Amino acid sequence: MERELIRWLQARVKPHPAIDLGIGDDAAVLRAARDGRIVITTDMLMDRVDFVLGEVDPRRIGRKALAVNLSDLAAMGAWPTAAFVALALPRTGGLELAKQLYDGLFPLANEFGVAIAGGDTNSWDGPLVISITAVGEVSDHGQMLRSGARPGDAILVTGSFGGSILGRHFDFTPRVREVLRLRDLHRVHAGMDVSDGLSLDLSRLCEASGCGAELDLSAVPISPDATRLAEMRCDGQTPLDHALGDGEDFELLMAVAPDEAERILTGQPLDVPITRIGQFVSEPGLWTRDASGRRVPLTPRGYEHGVT
Amino acid sequence: MERELIRWLQARVKPHPAIDLGIGDDAAVLRAARDGRIVITTDMLMDRVDFVLGEVDPRRIGRKALAVNLSDLAAMGAWPTAAFVALALPRTGGLELAKQLYDGLFPLANEFGVAIAGGDTNSWDGPLVISITAVGEVSDHGQMLRSGARPGDAILVTGSFGGSILGRHFDFTPRVREVLRLRDLHRVHAGMDVSDGLSLDLSRLCEASGCGAELDLSAVPISPDATRLAEMRCDGQTPLDHALGDGEDFELLMAVAPDEAERILTGQPLDVPITRIGQFVSEPGLWTRDASGRRVPLTPRGYEHGVT
Numbered sequence: 001m002e003r004e005l006i007r008w009l010q011a012r013v014k015p016h017p018a019i020d021l022g023i024g025d026d027a028a029v030l031r032a033a034r035d036g037r038i039v040i041t042t043d044m045l046m047d048r049v050d051f052v053l054g055e056v057d058p059r060r061i062g063r064k065a066l067a068v069n070l071s072d073l074a075a076m077g078a079w080p081t082a083a084f085v086a087l088a089l090p091r092t093g094g095l096e097l098a099k100q101l102y103d104g105l106f107p108l109a110n111e112f113g114v115a116i117a118g119g120d121t122n123s124w125d126g127p128l129v130i131s132i133t134a135v136g137e138v139s140d141h142g143q144m145l146r147s148g149a150r151p152g153d154a155i156l157v158t159g160s161f162g163g164s165i166l167g168r169h170f171d172f173t174p175r176v177r178e179v180l181r182l183r184d185l186h187r188v189h190a191g192m193d194v195s196d197g198l199s200l201d202l203s204r205l206c207e208a209s210g211c212g213a214e215l216d217l218s219a220v221p222i223s224p225d226a227t228r229l230a231e232m233r234c235d236g237q238t239p240l241d242h243a244l245g246d247g248e249d250f251e252l253l254m255a256v257a258p259d260e261a262e263r264i265l266t267g268q269p270l271d272v273p274i275t276r277i278g279q280f281v282s283e284p285g286l287w288t289r290d291a292s293g294r295r296v297p298l299t300p301r302g303y304e305h306g307v308t
Numbered sequence: 309m310e311r312e313l314i315r316w317l318q319a320r321v322k323p324h325p326a327i328d329l330g331i332g333d334d335a336a337v338l339r340a341a342r343d344g345r346i347v348i349t350t351d352m353l354m355d356r357v358d359f360v361l362g363e364v365d366p367r368r369i370g371r372k373a374l375a376v377n378l379s380d381l382a383a384m385g386a387w388p389t390a391a392f393v394a395l396a397l398p399r400t401g402g403l404e405l406a407k408q409l410y411d412g413l414f415p416l417a418n419e420f421g422v423a424i425a426g427g428d429t430n431s432w433d434g435p436l437v438i439s440i441t442a443v444g445e446v447s448d449h450g451q452m453l454r455s456g457a458r459p460g461d462a463i464l465v466t467g468s469f470g471g472s473i474l475g476r477h478f479d480f481t482p483r484v485r486e487v488l489r490l491r492d493l494h495r496v497h498a499g500m501d502v503s504d505g506l507s508l509d510l511s512r513l514c515e516a517s518g519c520g521a522e523l524d525l526s527a528v529p530i531s532p533d534a535t536r537l538a539e540m541r542c543d544g545q546t547p548l549d550h551a552l553g554d555g556e557d558f559e560l561l562m563a564v565a566p567d568e569a570e571r572i573l574t575g576q577p578l579d580v581p582i583t584r585i586g587q588f589v590s591e592p593g594l595w596t597r598d599a600s601g602r603r604v605p606l607t608p609r610g611y612e613h614g615v616t
Contacts (some may be wrong), residue, residue, distance in 0.1 A: 003612070025516070027349035029384070029451050038346060040335060040425070040441070042394045082348075084348060129354075129434075129437050131428075131437075135348065138337065145329070145333055
């Protein structure tokens with residue numbers, strides 16, 4: 001089966017300037033960018049955790065598996081070059097499923113110039129697992145880290161948040177072009193992508209930077225999906241709750257000096273809106289203001305893999 | 309859980325000259341070797357396919373998951389530098405299991421100077437999956453490919469074959485040092501590691517090189533494990549059958565010019581024996597000689613993931 005899939009893939013994968021040797025040998029050989037630095041990230045998606053096989057077109061699953069990795073590269077300010085795809089497929093229908101997964105990720109790979117350079121194809125009696133490792137190059141501006149936010153910096157985000165489970169978690173566009181364009185024009189102190197929930201990921205950025213953050217909750221851009229989800233569920237969670245804790249938005253969360261932030265907000269240099277949702281502060285932790293203007297703690301919420 | 313594991317890992321991972329940024333951000337940043345080329349491979353192991361959780365110390369599973377990747381790098385003539393570990397863990401006991409997996413792979417990583425530079429930790433209701441992506445550097449001799457065998461070349465192998473399921477498939481030593489030493493001393497035309505079965509992998513090397521191979525079956529080094537397994541099973545399979553088809557030997561299979569092969573066989577420059585098991589021929593396919601000396605076809609056997 002693996003041999004048939006390898007031939008099927010080899011017929012579809014185009015030559016890529018960064019790939020000396022692609023699919024078919026024991027490993028791939030890549031060439032690093034001029035400065036010799038490469039960025040690598042890995043993300044594993046599993047049936048009934050990140051998608052439900054049978055309830056969604058497998059092409060959207062394949063696309064998502066690559067997109068979450070490209071989002072991680074965007075979060076570093078890196079441009080993607082190659083991806084490696086490891087699959088655990090069901091024994092029955094596995095080959096056809098594999099082709100559908102690839103058919104879903106190929107258009108995204110082509111859009112961002114990503115070579116599918118290798119992988120590992122397996123079958124078993126368990127549920128579908130798709131684990132992708134993506135490789136990229138940092139731009140001339142260097143890598144963008146989670147550390148680097150300073151008290152006083154504005155908290156900027158792209159896009160809007162919440163309710164991605166209604167479909168956006170499959171079809172989002174990784175913010176690769178956006179982060180490169182923004183850093184071409186402006187200085188960004190720190191950044192990451194929002195994968196596990198806006199407030200949880202913000203608390204992680206704060207932790208990495210050794211500071212805290214004060215959120216202006218009225219400024220958080222709420223996705224129409226968050227509003228729809230709150231209406232559908234009627235479980236007491238507000239659209240804002242969804243925006244703060246749902247996760248899988250795959251938008252950018254950044255720390256930018258106040259004057260630079262003003263220029264970004266006025267200029268709006270991206271196709272997606274950029275919004276200021278608060279500022280970084282020296283006190284660790286997440287904060288907001290209550291109705292009387294008093295600073296109160298905000299509990300970070302989001303998705304964490306629970307095990308004991 | 310992932311945060312706790314990240315902290316646990318960060319306390320155990322040492323700085324590495326090739327790693328600019330390791331565990332903890334959205335991706336890792338590596339520096340390529342002087343010539344800017346990097347070698348990347350990925351291998352996924354699954355419960356009840358590559359091991360049986362509950363029947364084996366998880367540390368041996370973790371070790372194997374890294375070792376199979378290092379073997380793929382050895383198969384390219386590459387030296388490993390970094391590894392990325394993606395896990396799908398059971399929800400109950402998953403954190404402890406993850407630590408045991410890492411405790412098993414750390415000694416091997418240290419032995420070969422491999423930095424654990426990143427990963428992805430997940431939990432689910434499915435069986436354990438461990439998917440590792442390993443990164444390496446090619447030596448001054450360039451990458452060793454599967455293509456490059458020429459008719460007349462000797463077929464050389466390290467070690468012995470068959471019966472690895474009795475335990476060797478967990479505890480083998482990836483032939484990283486061996487391939488580098490051999491290529492420092494001798495010219496090797498082509499090579500790969502034997503993971504799916506000696507005869508099956510030989511047929512793949514032939515296919516990549518556009519030639520065939522004639523095996524001297526009496527020369528195939530048979531592991532004591534193959535003999536033991538044949539005795540245990542009493543199913544008609546001979547020790548030679550096991551040596552030709554079992555797989556997971558993780559020995560080197562190489563094509564070397566006849567005179568160079570003579571020097572290697574006489575000099576035996578490695579700690580592990582090197583054996584000549586036949587020669588490459590121009591006719592595609594696998595061949596051997598019957599009792600009367602006539603060339604007869606040999607069916608390649610080994611492990612392939614079966615799906616429909």
